Amino acid sequence: MSEQRPKRQARRTLPARKRIALVAHDGKKNEMLDWANRWRDELSRHQLVGTGTTARRISKELGLEVEGLMSGPLGGDQQIGARIAEGNLDILIFLWDPFAPMPHDPDVKALLRLAALWNVPVASNAASADFMFNSALMSQAVEVAVPDANDWVSTRA
Template identity: 35%
Template sequence: MNIALMSHDRKKELMVQFCIAYCGILSKHTVCATNSTGTMVAEATGLPVNLFLSHEHGGSQQIGARIAYNEIDMVLFFTDPQTHDLDKDIDYITRLCDQYNIPYATNVGTAEILIHGLERGDLDWRDIVSPKTTPFTV
């Protein structure tokens, strides 16, 4: 499965801690992320992370395009509810995930449910409902 990671500045450390805790599960999948989040995760965990542009330079749009082309199977976007200037980016990713039936977590509680489901095979339906026609590359 292809897992996209994103996080607001005040949630980046939480994303890093989450990825450290679930490194064993994440290592069995392809991980991509916006630049600063992905760099922090890769350095802390040793996981290979395919990096998109930073948020400021269009990373959210790059991930959004991958969602639209069925190249993302799960999005973990740890959001800061007190950050109002990025509401349109949250809305953009949320709408795309809803439109294309992509499991999506905006907080660590929901992310843990998804990551455990991923480990159990609960998300294998993604391969049946939306089989990949092209390999994921950044």
């Protein structure tokens, strides 16, 4: 069995002005809007990106500038995952509905896997997002460990 793992860690700096992805499943969109409204001032200081309806609603209803991507099931989750892998996303706020069936579950798992691999802070509910946004680290540059993409090795078990 062949397995790939980074041999060593590299570092990257999350800037003071974070690049934040906002994603919410259908049953969590109103919760996302309520949360984003509470944090509107803080969110306005950062660069926002969101999937489909979530991005449109936050932009329209809260007046925040949000770059809209595709809907999650149509490729939006993968677009966000690509930004993570490229080092172009710093925080993921992903309010997912644990009771809703997800036909695009493999995409969601791939997105969360990339966030874990690349050490991207993730909030999966409003409470964890509140804790994250209450942190002094939200407004300052922060260095984090990431896989050294230039140093991947193949091992055999």
